[in-house]
Amino acid sequence: MQKYPLENYDERSKPIDGIVLHCCAFSAKEAIKSFEEAGVSAHYIIDLNGKIIKLVDVDKRAWHAGKSFWKNQESLNNNTIGIEVCNLSLGQTPYDKRQIFSLVRLCKFLMKKYHISKKNIVGHSDIAPSRKADPGKCFPWAYLARHCIGLWYDDKTKTDIQAQNQAELLSRIGYDVSNLMAAKWAFCRHYLGELVPDDKDVKHLIDNPNPSDFTVADEVFLPVLKAVAEKY
Numbered sequence: 576m577q578k579y580p581l582e583n584y585d586e587r588s589k590p591i592d593g594i595v596l597h598c599c600a601f602s603a604k605e606a607i608k609s610f611e612e613a614g615v616s617a618h619y620i621i622d623l624n625g626k627i628i629k630l631v632d633v634d635k636r637a638w639h640a641g642k643s644f645w646k647n648q649e650s651l652n653n654n655t656i657g658i659e660v661c662n663l664s665l666g667q668t669p670y671d672k673r674q675i676f677s678l679v680r681l682c683k684f685l686m687k688k689y690h691i692s693k694k695n696i697v698g699h700s701d702i703a704p705s706r707k708a709d710p711g712k713c714f715p716w717a718y719l720a721r722h723c724i725g726l727w728y729d730d731k732t733k734t735d736i737q738a739q740n741q742a743e744l745l746s747r748i749g750y751d752v753s754n755l756m757a758a759k760w761a762f763c764r765h766y767l768g769e770l771v772p773d774d775k776d777v778k779h780l781i782d783n784p785n786p787s788d789f790t791v792a793d794e795v796f797l798p799v800l801k802a803v804a805e806k807y
């Protein structure tokens with residue numbers, strides 16, 4: 576087997592059926608060093624200039640997701656491929672076009688090779704909303720969805736709805752709703768990034784992904800929540 580830069584992996588217990596997208600507030604070189612020290616990993620990292628570097632064999636289980644949940648599955652390391660994209664503000668400022676082109680190319684290749692559904696392309700904060708803020712509010716989810724990578728909503732389905740069971744709709748999409756506020760915050764990072772306030776202190780953001788003072792108006796949040804849920 577070909578040798579890759581990181582030794583932090585073991586055997587998968589389930590077949591691959593999804594991709595988890597991350598970002599890290601380092602260059603690839605610094606990230607690899609920090610992953611080594613922290614005993615974590617991902618399968619690929621896309622550097623600040625768009626260069627794709629393979630870190631762990633995709634057939635092995637990399638350690639990128641940690642405690643996680645999506646659509647009644649736990650421990651997403653078992654069945655997913657982890658891709659890190661470098662962004663020094665932890666995804667709070669736009670990604671470089673070269674990174675996005677590389678990400679599209681890599682995701683398309685992996686989705687075809689492993690028969691991964693576009694429904695199963697998620698962000699780290701989607702699967703660990705209480706703990707994680709990456710890949711951040713500026714991650715190009717809408718652009719990726721136009722390339723059939725992940726799901727976006729149709730504007731025409733953004734009809735007004737009454738306040739209803741938000742937990743049920745978030746759960747239908749896949750979120751762990753045991754901390755409803757955290758799930759709502761993660762949803763907004765993914766689908767309503769423009770509403771999410773900046774945290775200039777990236778270290779603070781890493782440690783506190785869910786500001787307690789977060790609010791979003793129901794008339795803004797609920798129609799988008801419903802429109803996304805209709806895709807699942």
Ligand SMILES: [Zn+2]
Pocket residue numbers: 596597598639699707709
């Ligand atoms: Zn992550």
